[in-house]
Amino acid sequence: MSASSKPYGLLAEFETPAALMDAAIRCRDAGFTKWDVHSPFPIHGMDDAMGLKKSPVGWFTFAGGVTGFTTGMTMIWFMNKADYPLVVGGKPLFTPLYAFPVSYELTILLGAFATLFGMLFLNRLPRLHHPLLKVERFKRATDDGFFISIESADPKFSAEATRQFLSVDCHANAVETVEE
Amino acid sequence: MKSLFQNFRVLVALLVVSGLLGWATGGLQAADAATTNAVASADGHAHGVDGHVHAGGEPDFLAQIGYSYLTAYMFCLSLCMGALFLVFLHHLFDASWSAPVRRVAEQMSAVLFPWMLVLLLPILALQSKIYPWLSIDPATDHSLDVKKILFNRIAFNVLVPALVLSWGLIAHTFRRWSIAQDKDGAAIWTKKSRVLAAVGIFYFAFSLTLGCFYLMKSLQHQFFSTMYGVYYFAGSVWTTLATVWVVVLYFKDRGPLSQVISKRQIQDLGVLFFAFTVFYAYIHFSQYFLIWNAAIPEETFWYVGREQGSWKWVGFTILFGHFFVPFLVLLNQDVKMNPAIMVPMAAWAWLMHYVDMTFNIMPVPHPHGLHVTFWDPLFWAGMVSVLGYFFLKNFRSAAPYPLRDPRLKEAVTHHEVPAPGATVHH
Numbered sequence: 215m216s217a218s219s220k221p222y223g224l225l226a227e228f229e230t231p232a233a234l235m236d237a238a239i240r241c242r243d244a245g246f247t248k249w250d251v252h253s254p255f256p257i258h259g260m261d262d263a264m265g266l267k268k269s270p271v272g273w274f275t276f277a278g279g280v281t282g283f284t285t286g287m288t289m290i291w292f293m294n295k296a297d298y299p300l301v302v303g304g305k306p307l308f309t310p311l312y313a314f315p316v317s318y319e320l321t322i323l324l325g326a327f328a329t330l331f332g333m334l335f336l337n338r339l340p341r342l343h344h345p346l347l348k349v350e351r352f353k354r355a356t357d358d359g360f361f362i363s364i365e366s367a368d369p370k371f372s373a374e375a376t377r378q379f380l381s382v383d384c385h386a387n388a389v390e391t392v393e394e
Numbered sequence: 395m396k397s398l399f400q401n402f403r404v405l406v407a408l409l410v411v412s413g414l415l416g417w418a419t420g421g422l423q424a425a426d427a428a429t430t431n432a433v434a435s436a437d438g439h440a441h442g443v444d445g446h447v448h449a450g451g452e453p454d455f456l457a458q459i460g461y462s463y464l465t466a467y468m469f470c471l472s473l474c475m476g477a478l479f480l481v482f483l484h485h486l487f488d489a490s491w492s493a494p495v496r497r498v499a500e501q502m503s504a505v506l507f508p509w510m511l512v513l514l515l516p517i518l519a520l521q522s523k524i525y526p527w528l529s530i531d532p533a534t535d536h537s538l539d540v541k542k543i544l545f546n547r548i549a550f551n552v553l554v555p556a557l558v559l560s561w562g563l564i565a566h567t568f569r570r571w572s573i574a575q576d577k578d579g580a581a582i583w584t585k586k587s588r589v590l591a592a593v594g595i596f597y598f599a600f601s602l603t604l605g606c607f608y609l610m611k612s613l614q615h616q617f618f619s620t621m622y623g624v625y626y627f628a629g630s631v632w633t634t635l636a637t638v639w640v641v642v643l644y645f646k647d648r649g650p651l652s653q654v655i656s657k658r659q660i661q662d663l664g665v666l667f668f669a670f671t672v673f674y675a676y677i678h679f680s681q682y683f684l685i686w687n688a689a690i691p692e693e694t695f696w697y698v699g700r701e702q703g704s705w706k707w708v709g710f711t712i713l714f715g716h717f718f719v720p721f722l723v724l725l726n727q728d729v730k731m732n733p734a735i736m737v738p739m740a741a742w743a744w745l746m747h748y749v750d751m752t753f754n755i756m757p758v759p760h761p762h763g764l765h766v767t768f769w770d771p772l773f774w775a776g777m778v779s780v781l782g783y784f785f786l787k788n789f790r791s792a793a794p795y796p797l798r799d800p801r802l803k804e805a806v807t808h809h810e811v812p813a814p815g816a817t818v819h820h
Contacts, residue, residue, distance in 0.1 A: 239812060242814060243814050265814055268727060268728070272726075272727070276725065303687075303689075304689070305687075311682075311683060311686060312683075312687070314679065314683070315683075
């Protein structure tokens with residue numbers, strides 16, 4: 215790691231979920247955009263505290279569902295009416311009625327896939343490594359540590375002012391620089 | 395309690411009188427019906443429509459009134475039973491979010507007694523005009539003969555009022571315990587309600603199915619569908635959730651619930667409404683699909699009759715209006731909290747559920763197509779107004795939410811996060 219490399223950002227540790235929530239509100243109001251909160255368990259109200267908007271993952275689900283439904287209908291129409299007409303049980307060659315259960319299942323299947331993969335895509339996952347994982351104290355994020363990380367890529371980031379902001383305004387227990 | 399029993403005595407007397415009235419009119423028509431039966435059974439499949447429909451296919455005056463009234467009654471029963479189910483649901487799941495909205499549901503279901511029982515009287519009085527099977531001799535009709543253990547005049551006149559009465563008593567028990575807790579805050583009321591809910595939900599499911607069989611499905615007594623009860627239930631809860639959504643928001647804006655209702659309750663009610671949109675479609679599709687797939691005449695005639703004339707378009711209205719449109723509109727999360735969409739949606743749900751009830755009942759007197767009479771909106775609006783009045787009266791008689799419910803604090807403690815720009819103080 216060369217000395218000239220730009221740091222990834224800052225990591226601040228907090229004592230309690232309440233302190234973390236309070237700090238998150240301050241970060242939100244300070245106008246940071248590239249930052250995140252890390253805690254061992256979900257904290258109710260944190261979405262609002264961070265000012266998070268609704269996840270766009272629902273649009274992936276919707277697109278997946280629509281694809282699944284049309285695939286099911288088209289597939290059965292093609293197979294049973296267009297490609298190889300076959301009368302089964304005296305029923306019409308094609309009707310949305312019996313194509314519905316299959317289309318419905320495909321709606322759910324592709325909707326679920328789209329949700330999962332849309333979520334991974336939006337989270338830029340999977341990835342093999344993250345700079346935060348180099349920080350020793352960050353291990354406590356899965357046990358009893360409460361953290362806020364602010365990336366240096368944030369337009370409002372400044373190595374000194376942001377460190378000051380986290381330790382003084384946000385009452386962080388400790389603030390450390392995270393190398394890229 | 396004393397006045398309740400006094401009401402009760404008057405009610406029993408009224409029930410007996412209307413039952414006898416119905417019986418008497420049935421006797422008068424027996425001769426008329428016997429001839430029609432002969433024709434119907436010669437036809438192979440008696441299609442529900444019988445002696446009370448004139449040669450031209452138009453029902454006589456009293457029969458028309460009876461069917462219009464029954465449609466309105468089934469609609470209103472939906473709201474009561476849906477509300478009762480929400481109370482059940484709250485206790486069954488030991489839910490916390492629904493504690494502040496539970497009183498609304500309790501008061502809504504409490505109109506079951508005595509008002510839904512009182513409103514049942516015209517149906518009992520007109521029973522012979524409404525239910526063709528009551529005038530059919532089981533000896534001449536195989537499909538009635540095999541069902542005569544339930545479909546006989548005595549069972550009908552005893553069980554239907556008994557069912558409505560039992561639902562009313564359950565609703566009143568829940569409400570009484572809930573209000574008792576307002577005073578002493580004792581946990582015993584919650585525990586008792588939980589036991590009643592756990593045991594009662596089985597009774598609720600069976601009795602609602604039986605009630606639907608008697609009041610609606612028996613209009614065409616030849617029909618088979620074990621899903622019929624859950625089909626009515628799904629539509630009922632759907633309509634009720636839309637109603638409760640609007641009522642709760644109204645009381646939140648008007649004051650009584652402003653302290654306890656937050657975004658969470660509104661959203662959860664919206665989510666449940668959406669869920670029941672899907673559930674109703676699932677159930678109705680399943681009923682249709684199984685019958686369509688098996689293609690057994692004893693079952694298909696019910697839907698075949700509902701594809702005659704304009705009934706076909708009523709069916710499509712239900713398919714799109716009861717499911718596809720609400721489904722697509724409600725998909726988005728934010729919509730479920732937006733009154734500008736949800737209030738019209740609730741009005742739409744009322745219309746669709748009424749159309750659904752019409753689709754179930756009206757093909758019997760009007761087999762050739764949808765036929766709206768002056769009586770339909772009259773009874774619908776009238777009954778809703780009367781019950782709405784008593785609901786409001788109930789609602790004012792006690793606290794607007796369970797004041798000392800052990801789960802209330804949990805439900806109303808929402809996480810107040812200051813809006814962006816607000817200063818944080820230490």
